[in-house]
Amino acid sequence: MKALILAENDFEDLELFYPYYRLKEEGIEVKVASSQESLKGKRGYLLTPDVKYEDVAPEEFDILVIPGGKSPERVRLNEKAVEITKHFFEKNKPVAIICHGVQVLISAGVVKGRKIACWYGVKDDLIAAGGEFVDGVAVDGNLVSARHPGDLAEWMKKFLELVK
Amino acid sequence: MKALILAENDFEDLELFYPYYRLKEEGIEVKVASSQESLKGKRGYLLTPDVKYEDVAPEEFDILVIPGGKSPERVRLNEKAVEITKHFFEKNKPVAIICHGVQVLISAGVVKGRKIACWYGVKDDLIAAGGEFVDGVAVDGNLVSARHPGDLAEWMKKFLELVK
Numbered sequence: 001m002k003a004l005i006l007a008e009n010d011f012e013d014l015e016l017f018y019p020y021y022r023l024k025e026e027g028i029e030v031k032v033a034s035s036q037e038s039l040k041g042k043r044g045y046l047l048t049p050d051v052k053y054e055d056v057a058p059e060e061f062d063i064l065v066i067p068g069g070k071s072p073e074r075v076r077l078n079e080k081a082v083e084i085t086k087h088f089f090e091k092n093k094p095v096a097i098i099c100h101g102v103q104v105l106i107s108a109g110v111v112k113g114r115k116i117a118c119w120y121g122v123k124d125d126l127i128a129a130g131g132e133f134v135d136g137v138a139v140d141g142n143l144v145s146a147r148h149p150g151d152l153a154e155w156m157k158k159f160l161e162l163v164k
Numbered sequence: 165m166k167a168l169i170l171a172e173n174d175f176e177d178l179e180l181f182y183p184y185y186r187l188k189e190e191g192i193e194v195k196v197a198s199s200q201e202s203l204k205g206k207r208g209y210l211l212t213p214d215v216k217y218e219d220v221a222p223e224e225f226d227i228l229v230i231p232g233g234k235s236p237e238r239v240r241l242n243e244k245a246v247e248i249t250k251h252f253f254e255k256n257k258p259v260a261i262i263c264h265g266v267q268v269l270i271s272a273g274v275v276k277g278r279k280i281a282c283w284y285g286v287k288d289d290l291i292a293a294g295g296e297f298v299d300g301v302a303v304d305g306n307l308v309s310a311r312h313p314g315d316l317a318e319w320m321k322k323f324l325e326l327v328k
Contacts, residue, residue: 013178018181021182025317043208153189154189157189
C-alpha cells in the first residue's frame with residue numbers, strides 16, 4: 001500500500017510527521033510530494049520531499065494525506081496538486097486532512113455536501129463552499145478530517161479503520 | 165492502562181508527542197510528569213504537565229516513556245523522577261526511551277548488561293555505564309529504545325507489541 005502526502009513550506013510539523021510515521025508503522029510506503037526541493041515546517045523540522053507534483057502518478061497511490069499549517073495555501077496554488085486531490089475523490093480512495101488542509105479540498109471542488117472538520121479560522125470558507133463544518137473528527141465516505149494537533153490520535157485511529 | 169511520560173523543558177517535540185498521541189490512539193491514558201508547571205519543547209510546542217514527580221504514585225502506572233532532547237539531562241536531576249524510573253525496572257513494566265532518554269536510565273543504574281539504542285552523542289556514556297549500544301531500535305526485556313525521530317515508527321511498533 002502507498003500513501004502520498006502533499007506539502008509545502010510552513011507545514012504544521014506534528015500534523016505532517018504524526019501520519020508520516022504512523023502510516024509507516026502500519027507498513028505503508030509513504031511519499032511526500034511538493035513543488036520544493038526541500039521543506040521546513042512551521043516549527044523548523046526539515047524534510048526532503050520524494051517527488052515533484054508533476055512527476056506523481058496518482059493512480060499508483062492508495063491514500064492521500066494533507067497536513068495543515070501554511071502549507072495548504074501553497075499546495076492549492078499548484079494545478080497538478082489540485083488534480084491529484086481530485087483523483088482521490090473521483091476514485092473514492094481514503095483521504096485524511098487536518099487543520100488548513102481543507103483549503104486544498106475547496107480548490108479541488110470536493111467539499112459540497114460533505115461533513116468536514118477543519119481549523120476554526122477557515123471554517124467559514126468551508127461553509128461558503130457548501131461544506132458542513134464538524135467540530136471534532138469527521139468521517140464522511142472516503143474522507144477523515146480533523147481540526148488541530150489535539151485531534152491526532154482520534155484522526156489517525158478513524159483513518160486507519162477506514163483504510164483497513 | 166496508564167502511561168507516564170517524564171519531561172522537562174526542551175524535550176524533543178516529536179519524541180514526546182508521537183508516543184503521547186500514539187498511546188492515546190490505543191485507548192491508553194497518558195499523564196506527563198515534570199518538575200515544571202508548564203513546558204516548552206525544543207521546537208516550541210507547549211505542554212501543561214499533569215502532575216509533579218513528587219505526586220506520582222508509580223504503582224498506578226503500567227508504562228513509562230522518556231522522550232529525548234535536553235529534557236532527560238533535567239529529569240535525571242530530580243531524585244523522585246529517578247526513583248520512579250527504577251520502579252518500572254524493578255517491576256519489569258514496559259519502558260520506552262529514545263535519544264537522550266538513556267541519561268535517566270544511567271542515573272537510575274539500570275543500563276548495565278542491557279542492549280540499548282540512544283543518540284550517538286551519549287553512546288559512550290551508555291557504554292561507560294556498562295550498557296551495550298545498539299545502532300537501531302533495541303528490544304531488551306521490558307525496555308524498547310531508539311536513537312532519534314527517524315526511528316519513531318519502528319520504536320512505537322515494537323513497544324506496542326511488548327505492551328500487548
